[in-house]
Amino acid sequence: MTCPSAAVGSSNPVKLEGVREAYELIYSCARVTPVAVSGLPPQPVGLEETRRLAMLRASLASRGADHGVGVESGLFSVSGSWYVITFTCVVAGSSSACGASPAFEVPEEVAREAMSSELDEAVGRRYGLKDIGSAQGIIGLMTEGKVIRRDLVRWATLMALAGLRGLPRLTSPSGKP
Template sequence: MESKWCRVAVGSLNPVKVNAVKTVFKMLCEAEVISTSVPSGVPPQPIGLKEIIEGALNRALGAREKTGADYGVGIEAGAIITAVEPLELQAAIIVDSEDKVSIGLSQVFPLPRRWLGMIKKGVELGTIASEATKRKNIGKKLGLIGYLTHGLITRTDLTRNALIMALVPRLNPQLYPELPTVEEVRDKLSRENLIS
């Protein structure tokens, strides 16, 4: 079966994110991938699932609208502060030309507890990690997870996995005949409880 062609806009210039989209979107279509800088609309260091998903949605929608692509992709990493310890994850959101949304999340990993104060003050995790590990621009290379796992899992892996999860409904339309719209997702994000 021949793959259909599509244009995919990534709401980021980060090479890790762009390369992950190029790799993963081959599952759906023969993709021409365009990277573009768009605002996330959330703080530079997102905290909580709401801000992480909102940032990814804003990037996906902004990239699609700016380029007129068939799909917009937004990827946002952030911290989730639990009662036990701070965690980090990535969200990937795909918005198509009909404003239909699919969402995927990466694996979650613990952050050093002593970083919590800086994260709460809004210091970007990439800055904290670069200083702690003495590696510049850690987020554009292996990422913090690459450092912590000694290269076993990299930021590219987390990004790729979040994207694959976001593609699940699009690869199985018979099981997911209805995807939420941008408006529905925004409405749900405006409520307090994202998870029940």
Template sequence: MSLRVHIGTRNQAKIQALEEEIAEQSLNASVISLDVSSGVKDQPRSLDESFSGAINRAKVAFQHDSDFSIGIEDGCYHIDGKMLNISCVCLWDGNGTFLASSSSFQLPPTVQKCIEEDHVELSEALVKTGLSTNTNIGSQGGAIGLITQGQLIRKDYTRQALLNLLSSWKLQNDLSR
């Protein structure tokens, strides 16, 4: 049986991450992407807001023919006055949510200041501060790719969160065998 999985984004890095992780998890599934609103700010600035965006995206993407849907929301949060970035993910099966996240990383102080003072998204802050000239960085290597000099790119960073999510979901649904 092939599963139908809807994802609430048109971001190619996120879609590719889901397709690759589904294959890695040996799930027979087709992925359908839908352009949906997160229901939160363009640049979430707390864990609660980032997870809310992922939950909203998953619930809105769920269709009558979905087996489950996925929402992915990258956001920022503060610890000790520092701003960190994280990828939050949600699986909605029509009855309940499953949540997970990636590791997180600290943003440069100039980028943090730009996000906080100019109220812009991370990608725009990277351009405004001169760290990148790529206005489409969020759909490609992402901030993590820039900071790690390509050692970890956004697709793989997102896959990290999806690995955590799908592994937990499979375990809780006795599908891990």
């Protein structure tokens, strides 16, 4: 299996490391480079918007690499409760796929405050933390480091790569690959 180059539309070290870990699991290697992407809104709200921005990051990063990778975390609401989810989208030539991480619930007041800035800034103001999104992430604060943001990026990227690879081709009449 070849080792594809992956240009990630971010310079966030947590995103880069999570993507690198996923590529190492799938391809047994990782050639991950950051690509500066600017002009995107600060905090996506809704599943559609979060996925759209991850795909935009992937598309913008894809020039000159085998894979363009976009990672975006956003807020969404279900039945009055607010959750955080991470989407990773991968663009490989004319193919693309997206995957998502597990989602976790955050207090409504934090979600509402984040809509006017960014989630890590809202949490940072409340807890006196700086740039938590480039470290353990909010999930790390909530789980005392047992799950960290890098884990969510890795899982979302693994799901995107699974979608990009697709199901194994059936090669026999019995239906076994």
